[in-house]
Amino acid sequence: MLDLMKHLKSYGLQIFFVIVFTLAGSMLELFLPTLMADVVDIGIVNQDIPFILRTGGLMIVSAIFAVLLTVAVSYFASKVALGFGRDIRRKLFINVENFSLQAFDKIGPSSLITRTTNDIKQVQDVINMMLRMMTRAPLMLVGGVILAVSRDSTLSLIFLGALPVLAGLIVFVTRKAIPLFVSLQKKTDRLNLLLREGLIGIRVVRAFNRVDYEKKRFNTANEDFRDTGIKVNKIMASLFPILMIMMNFTNIAIIWFGAIRIDQGLMQVGNLMAFLQYAMMILMSLIMLSMGFIMIPRAQASAKRINELLMLQPDIVDPEHSEQVQDHGYVEFRDVTFRYVGAERPALEHISFQAKPGQTTAIIGSTGSGKSTLVKLIPRFYDIESGIILVNGVDIKKLTQQKLREVIGYVPQKASLFSGTIAENIRYGKKDATELEIKQALETAQAIDFVNSKEDGVHTIIEQAGANLSGGQKQRLSIARALVRKPEIYIFDDSFSALDYKTDAKLRHALKNETEEATIILVAQRVNTVIDADQIIVLNEGKIAGIGKHQELLRDNRIYQEIVSSQQTEEESA
Numbered sequence: 001m002l003d004l005m006k007h008l009k010s011y012g013l014q015i016f017f018v019i020v021f022t023l024a025g026s027m028l029e030l031f032l033p034t035l036m037a038d039v040v041d042i043g044i045v046n047q048d049i050p051f052i053l054r055t056g057g058l059m060i061v062s063a064i065f066a067v068l069l070t071v072a073v074s075y076f077a078s079k080v081a082l083g084f085g086r087d088i089r090r091k092l093f094i095n096v097e098n099f100s101l102q103a104f105d106k107i108g109p110s111s112l113i114t115r116t117t118n119d120i121k122q123v124q125d126v127i128n129m130m131l132r133m134m135t136r137a138p139l140m141l142v143g144g145v146i147l148a149v150s151r152d153s154t155l156s157l158i159f160l161g162a163l164p165v166l167a168g169l170i171v172f173v174t175r176k177a178i179p180l181f182v183s184l185q186k187k188t189d190r191l192n193l194l195l196r197e198g199l200i201g202i203r204v205v206r207a208f209n210r211v212d213y214e215k216k217r218f219n220t221a222n223e224d225f226r227d228t229g230i231k232v233n234k235i236m237a238s239l240f241p242i243l244m245i246m247m248n249f250t251n252i253a254i255i256w257f258g259a260i261r262i263d264q265g266l267m268q269v270g271n272l273m274a275f276l277q278y279a280m281m282i283l284m285s286l287i288m289l290s291m292g293f294i295m296i297p298r299a300q301a302s303a304k305r306i307n308e309l310l311m312l313q314p315d316i317v318d319p320e321h322s323e324q325v326q327d328h329g330y331v332e333f334r335d336v337t338f339r340y341v342g343a344e345r346p347a348l349e350h351i352s353f354q355a356k357p358g359q360t361t362a363i364i365g366s367t368g369s370g371k372s373t374l375v376k377l378i379p380r381f382y383d384i385e386s387g388i389i390l391v392n393g394v395d396i397k398k399l400t401q402q403k404l405r406e407v408i409g410y411v412p413q414k415a416s417l418f419s420g421t422i423a424e425n426i427r428y429g430k431k432d433a434t435e436l437e438i439k440q441a442l443e444t445a446q447a448i449d450f451v452n453s454k455e456d457g458v459h460t461i462i463e464q465a466g467a468n469l470s471g472g473q474k475q476r477l478s479i480a481r482a483l484v485r486k487p488e489i490y491i492f493d494d495s496f497s498a499l500d501y502k503t504d505a506k507l508r509h510a511l512k513n514e515t516e517e518a519t520i521i522l523v524a525q526r527v528n529t530v531i532d533a534d535q536i537i538v539l540n541e542g543k544i545a546g547i548g549k550h551q552e553l554l555r556d557n558r559i560y561q562e563i564v565s566s567q568q569t570e571e572e573s574a
């Protein structure tokens with residue numbers, strides 16, 4: 001929590017206002033019972049009407065100022081807390097965008113979303129409360145005690161009985177509540193995860209008639225969350241009546257012993273009334289403090305989860321200076337081995353090959369053989385275990401990620417589009433692309449016809465994640481986005497799979513003209529897609545089973561022969 005508090009530095013002035021206004025407001029409030037005692041003990045006893053009016057007027061003015069100051073404190077406290085929330089959300093978002101995909105995979109998007117929203121809200125609320133209460137409560141407590149003791153030190157001994165009970169209660173509740181708060185946050189993660197999966201996979205859920213199953217899964221998590229919430233609330237709910245009983249008993253004791261002292265002529269009525277109010281202030285401040293003691297650990301649990309992300313150092317680090325590239329469009333793997341974090345065996349082992357400009361390098365292999373993993377290593381989404389990857393003659397670790405990725409046009413396996421227009425999505429590849437460049441890219445990607453058929457053409461709005469487009473349309477837009485930047489290296493990760501044979505062939509033909517100087521690395525499942533490639537890399541269980549042209553592999557490579565014959569059988573039987 002303290003680590004997060006450092007981020008409050010920029011709100012120094014507002015926090016200063018909160019403290020000063022709280023101080024002034026508390027003083028005024030502490031002043032009121034003393035004025036009231038004077039009204040009773042001096043004004044009423046002596047029937048001095050002008051004194052009563054004067055002091056009463058002063059009481060009204062003090063009360064109005066106290067209220068105004070409280071409003072100002074609330075305003076500044078909310079400003080600080082909400083600003084803090086915004087800053088942390090921004091920092092977290094930037095950090096998450098930068099940290100490696102290994103860490104991203106490990107924490108998972110659901111937990112990242114909960115941490116960026118719910119957890120930050122918990123901390124933000126506590127900061128708001130702390131600013132408003134945690135300065136006020138100690139002030140009122142200390143001031144109340146001093147003024148109560150100065151009114152009647154003997155009667156103040158009552159507090160000695162009440163305070164230890166209160167302290168014991170706070171310790172007990174905090175111990176019980178903290179573990180439950182920690183588990184509540186984890187259960188929020190789980191709820192988010194199930195909700196996310198259920199929503200993203202809604203079509204699959206319906207197609208397989210698994211609505212009831214998903215409902216049950218969600219309900220179990222939901223009820224688990226509710227039960228933990230109820231447990232926490234039970235503890236919190238029992239706290240209040242106990243505190244109220246304590247407050248009332250303290251009241252009774254004060255009135256009881258106060259009356260005896262008045263009877264003995266040791267105390268005045270006005271004094272007892274003021275004492276009672278100070279007692280209430282003391283107890284209310286203690287209640288506020290105890291609420292703080294409970295809320296802080298809850299926020300602490302959230303702060304820890306936020307800090308975990310803020311502290312995460314990206315393990316893919318840029319070199320201080322990017323090395324000068326020597327060539328253009330070259331990609332080379334030298335004995336590369338890579339393993340996902342926690343995986344028993346490497347996803348890729350001893351991979352060596354070269355891809356040259358003007359050439360198409362195709363990668364083929366069975367599912368799970370490591371094709372996507374291989375191409376993801378080129379833009380350095382993951383760092384390799386051993387070996388070296390060269391792009392344009394330079395080890396990619398010696399290039400900044402910005403420089404490296406600048407020369408690559410990457411088309412992922414699953415087309416991922418953003419809400420906005422088609423043109424905006426294509427400009428993701430090149431910020432300043434003109435309308436003509438966009439249209440050319442769409443043409444090469446065989447997307448121009450369907451874009452033109454839309455009423456608004458390139459200004460057609462794409463809904464969240466491209467919900468209003470077909471799989472093939474999304475893929476073609478995603479290809480156009482890579483084409484528009486005219487990179488030196490194209491990576492197509494199985495990007496033609498959603499296209500029919502004819503479009504696939506037309507697209508590859510158009511690409512050939514468009515990308516004469518560029519290096520194309522293309523992952524494919526279909527032999528048809530790779531047949532014309534200058535070299536085909538056959539992957540099998542993370543290892544290279546052969547490299548060559550279609551005819552050569554067909555002649556000599558058993559695995560390639562198997563792939564070809566399995567596809568021929570499929571086509572024949574189709």
Ligand SMILES: Nc1ncnc2c1ncn2[C@@H]1O[C@H](COP(=O)(O)OP(=O)(O)OP(=O)(O)O)[C@@H](O)[C@H]1O
Binds near residue numbers: 368369373
């Ligand atoms: N993020 C990840 N974390 C851990 N293991 C992974 C991850 N992504 C892939 N793998 C594993 O690495 C291996 C290679 O996966 P990869 O996605 O590269 O295969 P692929 O050949 O592209 O398969 P497909 O043709 O089905 O797309 C698989 O065994 C897979 O389980």
